[in-house]
Amino acid sequence: MKSLYLRIVITTIFVMILSFLIAFIGSNLYYQHLLKPFNDQKITAMAKSISTFYEQNPELDPASYFSHVGELGYQMYLVQSQEHGSYFGDPFRETKLDDAVVQSVLRGEEYHGVSKFTTGPFVTGFFDNVLINTVGVPLHAGGEVYALFVRPNVGVLFGELRIFFAVLVVLSILLSILFVIVSTRYIVNPIVKLTEATKTLAQGKYNIQLEVKRRDEIGKLAGTFMQMAKSLEQLDQMRQEFVSNVSHEIQSPLASIQGFSHTLQSADLPEEQRRRYLAIIENESRRMSQLGKQLLMLASLDKEETILDKQMFDVSAQIRQVLFMLEWSWREKDLAVELDLPSAFIAGDDKLLHQVWINLITNSIKYTEPGGTIAIRLRQTEAECYVDIEDTGIGIAESDLPYVFNRFYRVDRARNRKEGSSGLGLAITQKIVELHQGRIVAASELGKGTTFHVTLPRY
Secondary structure (H helix, E strand, O other): OOOOOHHHHHHHHHHHHHHHHHHHHHHHHHHHHHHHHHHHHHHHHHHHHHHHHHHOOOOOOOOHHHHHHHHOOOOEEEEEEOOOOEEEOOOOOOOOOOHHHHHHHHHOOOHHHHHHHOOOOOOHHHHHHHHOOOEEEEEEOOOOEEEEEEOOOHHHHHHHHHHHHHHHHHHHHHHHHHHHHHHHHHHHHHHHHHHHHHHHHHOOOOOOOOOOOOOOEEEEEHHHHHHHHHHHHHHHHHHHOOOOHHHHHHHHHHHHHHHHHHHOOOOOOOOHHHHHHHHHHHHHHHHHHHHHHHHHHHHHHHHOOOOOEEEEHHHHHHHHHHHHHHHHHHHOOOOEEEOOOOOOEEOOOOOHHHHHHHHHHHHHHHHOOOOOEEEEEEEOOOOOEEEEEEEOOOOOOOOOHHHHOOOOOOOHHHHHHHOOOOOOOOHHHHHHEEEEEEEEEEEEEEEEEEEEEEEOOOO
């Protein structure tokens, strides 16, 4: 398979050749339609000038005069009849000329052979050294009429210039090809580096440094590639951490269930102890079930094609419903609940947002000491709805606040595991809020409580 380098080189050379051919054809058409008639008129003027000068100076020796003119860069044929003709200057390659042409010039007409002569559509006809490719004018001398046929001697007039242009064209083509080969290497080299970096990335090595300082599209591509490599590295780290956390979360209750199940097989185990072990097994099973449900919900929310079932509903009524559902929890801890919940309708997925309020209020109940307070406030503008859930619980350290929405992150791992927390609730909450194009922010002070600020668009 051809490499990109070879493809660019071949394509560029092909474009150069094609451009040259098109330019050559175009310039030839320009010559045939515009320059050729002009060139014929110019040579006609020269021929008339040569003829007129001789006519005005009849004392000149015709052979000597026309020989000198020929040496100045002209080819001439002076004829009185087909039997009496003389050539001056360099010889013609072909001297065939129709007698009717000679007779017409002798009668006083002009012969425009340069404009009529053709060897095809190319400019090379201008250089064709033949007698019919001339301009003929009548010449009167000594009472006689002659026909003078003239054309420039291109070999004399443009000899060195033709060599110069030939060298120029050949050097231009060779240097162009050389520069294309060198410059293409410069263009392709970053892509080669990108290819090697891609192979390295495919091997799971993300520490890639591309020394590409260009500011063109390839430079932007290299920069984007490095950003992608960093993102993949972070994603891989998150995946490994996620798998590790899930394994740990599952392993812990499984170990408890396995240990207590083994202990329950003992025949002399007291009934009270047996019930306590069964209760532990039930709690651990419930925790595993909750973890499984939360993982499934996260997997569902992470899908790019997740479609929200939006409809208008009253957020205030939904929060009150959640509080009623959790009433036994906050009453058991003798918590005071302060509400400021005016009616506020928004367009959203009420099932998912129901889970948001459950997670946040459950957290507040869980981490607020008995006798504490939970305050829930709601306000709205024309565009957005704001819900603040504040408690007087244990609070969160400032160093932990940036990570509270991370999956499996727990401020106090021992305490959270004891209370059955999986560390996924806030991650699910944040995901649901973001799916609604909203935002959630946590503010807390250790020992004084925590406030979650939720902002949701109304439509």
